[in-house]
Amino acid sequence: MTTTNEWLDLCSINDLVANSGVCALLKEEQVALFYLPNEQKVFAVGQYDPFGNANVMSRGIIGSKQGQLFVASPLYKQHFLLEDGSCLEDAAISLPVWKTQIINERVMINTA
Numbered sequence: 001m002t003t004t005n006e007w008l009d010l011c012s013i014n015d016l017v018a019n020s021g022v023c024a025l026l027k028e029e030q031v032a033l034f035y036l037p038n039e040q041k042v043f044a045v046g047q048y049d050p051f052g053n054a055n056v057m058s059r060g061i062i063g064s065k066q067g068q069l070f071v072a073s074p075l076y077k078q079h080f081l082l083e084d085g086s087c088l089e090d091a092a093i094s095l096p097v098w099k100t101q102i103i104n105e106r107v108m109i110n111t112a
Contacts, residue, residue: 006112013105016042021058021071023047026109031098032058033107034071034082042107043069043082044098051076057095 008026016022016035024031030047047055052075060071063079070079070088079088085095099110 006110007101007108008111010100010107010109013042013102013107016107019062021060021062023055023058026098026111030055031109032060032071033100034058034062036062036069040102042100042102044100044109045071045080045082045085046096048095049073049075049078050093050095051078 010024010026013035016033018035018037021032021034024033031044032047034043045057047057049056052073054075056074057071057080059074062069062071064070065079065088069082071082072079078090080086080095081088085097087093101108
């Protein structure tokens with residue numbers, strides 16, 4: 001991994017699974033990465049499910065509701081928006097999110 005200012009080279013795009021999630025380690029924190037190749041986007045949210053109290057979010061299912069992409073927790077099925085981490089069932093709960101970009105087939109994540 002290499003760091004440029006606030007952007008960290010996290011992994012290759014080839015390490016990801018299209019339209020699905022994988023877990024990556026960002027420093028000491030687990031991050032769930034979701035790769036949508038049709039949009040050429042990677043979303044990064046916290047791996048920890050606050051309802052199920054387990055690191056499982058990368059195993060969730062991607063879907064959309066009213067044009068907003070979400071991941072459904074594999075445990076109790078709460079829906080978290082990939083864009084901002086907010087929970088559709090409980091506005092008081094959210095997942096941390098990180099900005100990402102794809103540069104030369106590499107996934108860059110903002111650590112600021």
